Amino acid sequence: MPNYVLNIRRFSPESGEPAHWEKFEVEMEGHRPVLDAILHARNTEDGSIGIRCSCQAAICGSCGVRINGNPALACNTLLRDAVATAKDGATIDIEPMGNMPVIKDLIVDMDAVHWKKVQRVVPWLIPAGEPPEREYVVPHEAMVDVTQTMACIHCGVCVSDCLSMEVDPEFVGPAAHAKAYRFVGDPRDAATETRLRDLAEDPHGLYDCTHCFKCVEVCPKGVSPMNQIMRLRRRATGDFKIKDANNGYRHEKAFVSIIEKWGTLHEAKLLPDSYGEGIFGKLNPEAQKQLIASAPTAVRGVLSGKVPPLKVIHHHKLPDQKKIKDIYKKIHGRDDRIELNLYIVGEDADALAAESAPAEAAATAADGGES
Amino acid sequence: MTVGIISKIHPVRSHSNAAQGGINAALNPDDSWESHAYDTVKGSDYLGDQDAIAVMCSEAPEEILHLEHLGVTFHRNEEGLLGTRAFGGASAARTYYVADITGQAILHVLYEQMLKYDDKIDRYEEWFTVALAIDENGRCNGAVMRNIRDGVIELFRAKTVILATGGSGQIYKPTTNALVCTADGQAMAYRAGAALMDMEMIQYHPTTLLGNGLLITEGARGEGAHLYNAAGERFMEKYAPNKLELASRDVVSRAEQTEINEGRGFPDGSVHLDVTVVPKKRIHEALREIVMVGRDFAGIDITKDPIPIRPGQHYIMGGIKTDVDGLTDIPGLYAAGEVACVSVHGGNRLGANSLLDTLIFGKRSGHHAAGVAKSMNMPKISAKQVDDVRDEINAIMARSASDGRRVSEIKAELGETMNDKVAVYRDEEGLNSALEVVKRLQEEAKTAYIDDRGTIFNQDVLGAIELGYMLDIAETIVMGAIERKESRGAQFRTDYPERNDEEWLKHIDIKLKDGTPTIEYSPVTITQWQPQERTY
């Protein structure tokens, strides 16, 4: 049986000693999870190794750690996969998650960060008035859609390595935003606009996400928090025209309009238009302040020779720009936005659709008849 | 009046998460609670108390709607109404579900509600309960806790106490149960003098992953998956010609075990669950978690490959004996969920009845306990127990390696023994030897040592306390299994292979009297469904 070396980050606040690394050798099959190896070390060598764990099936969300620097659940990361990402090709580094204070060894204070942020998004359903006598009638797809965020197990793995939170600890963050979408996407919830406005106006909310995909990459449950943030933004700007103080609305509008007009990005226009819409918008004191603040950057751009002064005022239009405008016109003219949700239809939708007829038959049978 | 919720882990980490397939209720107009109740009675092999089953099944529809109104994202059919899936032992498709994360969705929505009522509910997350506080009159007036974060021991006074601590699966190895399912509530109530009932009834789930024992939802079979032996035979045709894979769990698990024991399993000791017969689109939508389990834990794509499975310990039908309001033998003490035994599951629980049991009797316990609390003053209580607990913990920490074995070693031996001797098939000889092992381990546990002597997050010392809980409860399981000299539900005695209603249509209660486990009997409540031969 192969031998694995675990290098565990140890920290005991009572010992008075600084955090340090400690190696444990574990003989175990490669298809066993890292958590099993940690527990083996705990059971046979040192019972004081601290790690939260319970279900061993990636559903309770207790055992988030960093393995070789990447945040993951210890229970669904197999030893053979962990050793493949080891920095020296042999030693598996296991340390507590980031962005949260360490309590002991691999245990972090999730209350201080994660749960506080979850609480921040008003995490319960706010229906309109009294409930109906029977169930709420809700589209099938809508329930499948919010089940993606309902599937969040609050393990903190996305919070651990959120790159915005790393520089702005007040960022509401990926998991809490996903939780917010769980209600915004739920047709039973009646506080959609309030929720969106709240997060759009928060300087650490919707528009503090840098779109780095880190949470999408590391989430063990396919919740795709960043995608949910983008959908929250789409709802905020598209459905409720929420003109937030963070320039989120104006930036999107400016960008989209520039492409409509020129086909490619006219950067020199993007910045001012993001700060203030049109001439009057730019005269607004807040926009003035931001424009003035960005002036040195613009001057440096011109001075470096990379931004010719002419380019600031003139931008080349695509030869077929009329066609782009037509595309805009057609799509903006639709009653509803069309979205392909791969979570609902499947990443290989064609293969699934090919079988859809029998699937529906089965679903119907399960819904009604005797089994 | 204030409510405090005390949990040794953060509440969303609780094992209700693992309930995948759904929750039963006769909510469809063409279904009836009586039909649901009958299926449950039959599933219990007539050991379930029919008055309690009637309460559970008749209140089920309202509970589903309540959960739906709170925000549970239940599956909808194409009309936007609540949709159902088929489940084992049920005569109608009456299982409501959220993909295959139903327990998680319900647990999380209930936690959302707890956050909503933050000003009314005090949450004590990561506090470990070491003992119930019982006064000189035998009433439960609170509990003694250790704050896991800082090791502080405190006495919580309470007018009423409800145990909702879940099951005891860690007594077995392997098990589908989480590491936290260590019989805490059952053991504390038992030590305080409460009766335990139906303890011999241990459910083996028919589909747990070979190797690590992870649960594969019954929902897979509900969606149409088949079971095959190594010869490619759909063997359930022999054992349950009508319901096939959707017979009750005890029947399917026994069938699998028979196939394996008689050499028709695969060389690795498994039979196969074939989900590939379910349309891919349906798998994608309804069995996502199982796709992930297959991918992450077994390295297989369940839409393409069969899953090697075997029966595995999953649930304990028995528990603290309660009435339909959750009241135990001990005044002031309630129990609900897997920790309790009402008894609605009798000899065998139907799939998707456990979330229901938890919710219905949890709610009823809460109502009753609140009513009692409103009518009384806060009881006085001696702080002596805090000292006792502190002494107990200090004594554990003071033990050294030269005194005995590691806690983890004893736990492993217990688990393997139980899974070997107190499993799907049982006999007197095996059970007696299991009892001997358990008794020896109880002695060894008294000197078992740990490594961690700290106060902050000392999980090691809690492990030693949990071991004590599990050993006490393991003893009652084995005693019950020895006592019941018949085969009923999950208890199959190869030396008594028939059901014997004449002598054994009764509950076995076990109580601690003067420190000695003592067996008593109590009658099964039969209202409208007389025992019949049970076939699927």
Added chain:
Amino acid sequence: MKVAYWPGCVSRGFTPELHGSMEKIAPKVGIELLELDRANCCGAGVIAEHNQELADTLNARTFALAQQSGGAMMMNICSTCQGAQSECQERLDASTEYRDLINENLAPEKLSYEKGITNKNFLWLLVEDIGLEKLASLVKRPLDGLRIAPFYGCYIIRPTERLAYREHPERDQYLEQVIDVIGAESVAYTGSHKCCGFPVITMNKETSLTQAGRHLGDAIDAGADALVTPCPLCHLNLDLQQPEAKKFVNRELGIPVLHFPQLIGLALGLEPKELGMGKHVVSTKAVAAKVAAMAVAA
């Protein structure tokens, strides 16, 4: 090899030196650029955030133009274009029904996207289709002693599933591999695979420039002479905004940031000036001086 070449907006806008240097090195590494001069902006994720159908249509349009061009595949020189286009392609390739709907939007231009285009950032194409061995053979000026800190840009490293890391698991190590092959030394530091902060520069300057500032500072502390990035948007935050970024991290910065094709150009024997290295906000003079001291093979 002939490739349908999508330079992106910024490489012809605020970072013209990127497009310029790519054009200079392409023939030297054996690439013929068929420039998609009618193609439109990828949307940089912002249009997708606004309206998915619009973003998918605009990128399907670019893909369709690329498929008409006769190139063996499509190539970009911007991590953000790569990421934004891959996201749209994932949806377009997943469902025939959806693709048909999008192609209907393109019908007036008689364009149609067929499932399965290969679209690669120049970094990927260089390593996977030209090869490190071939690159090594083309090096005229081994950049011996030059310490380069790689900076990938999020969009070509995450999410790995969408970006075909299963087939190409080392895509997040290509910069280091290339740096080593051209004789320079790759500098390890914590920021190489993190975010430059650019996407929120107009929404939260502090978050944005604290990110940029930290990574620049870390690279300096690790002893780098310069950063190199295959993403012009990262370049904007790391170079154009560098004088601002230092205010958010309260330290002196001042490290040049090279575009990936510029670095390759130097190794191929081109002069810093030809590669537009004079057009940076943070001076590249020190790097240019080091390079000038290195011998160029005939």
